[in-house]
Amino acid sequence: MSKVRVCSFSMSLDGYVAGPDQSLEHPLGVGGEQLHNWAFATRTFHQVHGMGGLDDGETGLDDEFIARSSQGVGAHILGRNMFGPVRGAWGDEAWNGWWGDNPPYHHPVFVLTHHPRDPLEMAGGTTFHFVTDGLESALEQARDAAGGQDVVIGGGAATVRAYLQADLVDEMHLAVAPVLLGSGERLFDGAVRLERFEFEPIRSSSAAAHFVLRRDR
């Protein structure tokens, strides 16, 4: 059966998954980019984002985790802030995501919002669908669209937390980075049924400690 996964979600040692003061200039909050240095360095990241030649970027454990993040995935769900900084109604609908014309998803992406908008078809197989009737509906639509493959909850923190609180996440991979942010947005903040999860043995590179949690069915 297809699973609901959280993949390669980066957290600082002091528990923040985004820095403070998120904005158009700082979509990950001030200092938040550092959380992802381990990911940026990988070969898979370089390839997915068309950076450098085929041999650029590091292989190894971190790369395995980044590669695994997109393997067997048929759809994504994103919170609205993860899609963009626009608030309220969509207006002229000029905003088409942070990722340019060819986003790195290459499959249907369901964006949680209170404001209806027509689907937005991008290059490379990514179509953004805007879901106004809640996280369970978004999951149902994503499952249908994924055709038996897994659905990834892509973030941000509030969206992952909402799916955790609804007990709808089967597997979660968190990467703890050697960074202290001091403030920002916490993933674990509020009631989550944490006792539902079992840990795989920890594995780490020098740049990230990888924790994989599975829901005990």
Place this chain on the structure above:
Amino acid sequence: MSKVRVCSFSMSLDGYVAGPDQSLEHPLGVGGEQLHNWAFATRTFHQVHGMGGLDDGETGLDDEFIARSSQGVGAHILGRNMFGPVRGAWGDEAWNGWWGDNPPYHHPVFVLTHHPRDPLEMAGGTTFHFVTDGLESALEQARDAAGGQDVVIGGGAATVRAYLQADLVDEMHLAVAPVLLGSGERLFDGAVRLERFEFEPIRSSSAAAHFVLRRDR
């Protein structure tokens, strides 16, 4: 020069260094013991606490970190809650720590308290000194007593945080355990001059991800 260190301080993946509802029965808070499973399993822990034979307990990375926690250490500083559950004046002074007659320190230990008490000499070289004039005085006394060796801030969280806020910690080793506590006491909660620290490369066993931070002098 002798350093001020925090050693083998265990934290859950959700950022707690003690569970909720600390009490005489649950000195580490409910569920808090799990944070230390990686340490309990080591050979050094077994030896220090006289558990089993010389070959019991695991060697390897976790054991190296536990062994390193006491190497070159000449004194400890503890918060009062780390010393015991007694609140207010010491009364009949019957409480002599959580550790029995032969505590595992084997050197002077300085306990921060608002209530004066005569030094308490235990078996095995541990003497508890009760310091009523603040954390800087405790550190000065501990440095003198350590005779050129390092001083360890042993906890609890509030005490470590206070020394961090006073910018008096040179080196900190945190071990992130594969545990979610859901609530409890956070280490990183409030203003700490985190930018003062640089990270060593992460190392991990299956049971703990070790982060070592050094103050950039």
